[in-house]
Amino acid sequence: MTWTVRSPATKEVIGTLEETNGERINEMYASAAQAFSTWSGLPISERIRFLRKVRLQIIEELDQIVKVISDSTGKVSVEALTTEVMTVVDSISHIEKRAAAALKTKRVKTPLTFIGKRSYIEYKPRGTVLVISPWNFPFQLSMIPIVEALAAGNAVILKPSEVTPLVGRLIEKLFTQAGLPDGLLQVAHGGKELGAALVKGKPDFIHFTGSVRTGKIIQTEAAKQLIPTLLELGGKDPMIVCADANLERAVQGALWGGFTNSGQVCMSVERVYVDKSVYQEFVDRLVEAAQHLRQGTAADSDIGSMTFPQQTAIIKEHVTEALDKGATLLAGDHPDKWEEGQMFIKPMILTNVNHGMAVMQEETFGPVLPIMAFETEEEAVALANDTRFGLNASVWTADLERGKQIVSRLISGNAVINDVIITVANPYLPYGGAKEGGIGAYHGDVGMQGFCVQTAVMVDKGRRKKEVNWFPYEGKYELFVRLIRSFWGENRNWRGFLAAYRQLLKKESRK
CATH class of the missing domain: 3.40.605.10 (Aldehyde Dehydrogenase; Chain A, domain 1)
Incomplete structure (x- = not known):
């Protein structure tokens, strides 16, 4: 064929x-x-x-x-x-x-x-x-x-x-x-x-x-x-933006992390959680920045087309369901306006979303960024972990120690602080997912x-006739008890261990 x-x-x-x-x-x-x-x-x-x-x-x-x-x-x-x-x-x-x-x-x-x-x-x-x-x-x-x-x-x-x-x-x-x-x-x-x-x-x-x-x-x-x-x-990768983050960098990171390759990246930013105190500013900046992205096939274009036609149906389903449940579309075109077979999908930004929507739970794999506000760090971590996936995550904060602590609480095979996606491009790091993000790493x-x-190989020179733990077991139980207590007990007793071991050797040599 x-x-x-x-x-x-x-x-x-x-x-x-x-x-x-x-x-x-x-x-x-x-x-x-x-x-x-x-x-x-x-x-x-x-x-x-x-x-x-x-x-x-x-x-x-x-x-x-x-x-x-x-x-x-x-x-x-x-x-x-x-x-x-x-x-x-x-x-x-x-x-x-x-x-x-x-x-x-x-x-x-x-x-x-x-x-x-x-x-x-x-x-x-x-x-x-x-x-x-x-x-x-x-x-x-x-x-x-x-x-x-x-x-x-x-x-x-x-x-x-x-x-x-x-x-x-x-x-x-x-x-x-x-x-x-x-x-x-x-x-x-x-x-x-x-x-x-x-x-x-x-x-x-x-x-x-x-x-x-x-x-x-x-x-x-x-x-x-x-x-x-x-x-x-797959992935449904969260991005957590703390109040002290470099907001312009976080906006640009979300923009690239969510829309590069038209969002067709298993490590894409697919959910954004922003501290309530900077939420509106973050959203406003992100919407403004998205308007300047150039889409097409030219050498200087920023975003290309979708690759797999069937994937557009999944994106349409997720976005339409979210809008029907009360989400707000701040950037991009409503799916009802898409033409049949359309492969260029303008980047979409959604607010007023929640975890009852597929767009916050299932892998969308397209140029869609849903954004939620959070009030506490604990809430942000809980929301980020509320998924069956665990491939990648990012945390944005000026306090690197805080960022590391948040990362330590995320169930994810990969994580980045103040950046997105890049662990997969570091050949020194293992790459794999947790939960339904995958099994194993390369x-x-x-x-x-x-x-x-x-x-796993162990080598003995083969000079002794027997090992002390081989048959027969007669008279060995108490000696092994002394050896174990001396070697692994609360207070290690080297003399007791060596004495028990020597007696076992002597016993074996008489067999």
Whole structure:
């Protein structure tokens, strides 16, 4: 089957693509297994050499990559460049520097009760990793898990979103041009049926980024085969603005955090809570600032189009319900005025909202900012935590200690003080969610390690015939009681511990 791919912003045809035949899935897994057997045996330095070539290939084709991303998603070029390409090359550079240290065998301490033994952790690649990526950041959210998995020694099958398939083809081309061995990275193009078939193909690990609904389906199928997963799911991310915050910075932060990529960011600001004493000033400034945003496809536009047509229906539903329940629309167009198939949605600001509205509870994933006032810090924290999601949050205050204390009370996998979204772009930090924000984390050292089986190893020189805790147990109970009380009791008694241990050794030596 051949797809005709159109730009969501211009509706123009931007390419064609062949859907992957589901009958090829077994063949793809066989190719991946064969490539893995060689790749996993290479030194990390050799694997990193290939990944460095990919990074340089990206730099070489920077403008073309930005164009493919922008045409495929409708996002403006600056956002395609900074939030997608720049984040990816920085992450690859980080992996080049950190992979050897993150994945090397690590010696760890051995407790005194195992005197004479050594302990270490070995990181072994899992095998074939299935990466299922979304349409909102199709380059970044495909490339980073791919590169982490490859650095760890795995083979990868990528199933990019059928909404932005040309980005998947671009990724495949980049790795081919860099000389990656055949079968090591394969791209399968198709919809949810192909994705389901790939999951049933029994990969060794699944990395999924997307909706909570689809994530639960994948988790259910994976559980049947006990396939480990990493799920990066949705968000309903709160922004708390305290009375002492730099109000102009907070306004600009809300503006960018809520409307960048037309709000199609899982870490977008989706709820704003402002101290009552500065609430009206904040709202007035935000509405004024929103009027100056330029929307379109020009090089200097601020906001592009929506990417996925069906997402506009969710936005319309959330906003319409809020307005019907008494919310006030201070910026943007009423959904009743939208044209059929409209993909450019003007940024919307809502007030007089409450937690009985979907726009304050469910992921809207569009350019919508609902704002509420709060009277106390406790109320703000309670409102921020009143959600089934827990991906990201931000706190705005001049008192950094206060900001840290508030962050400590938020149930969130990521948090920022006096900024928005940026933790995902710091390759040294783990990235993952709490509650229905996701399961597991990647990025940082834990990201590469997560694509590995971690084997805990203890080594004994094998010189003694027996260990003191082996059979027979005759006469050992009281000695172990003395040992435990001496070593872990309220007042540690080293002499008592050593005496009990020596007696156990003597007893064992007489057996």
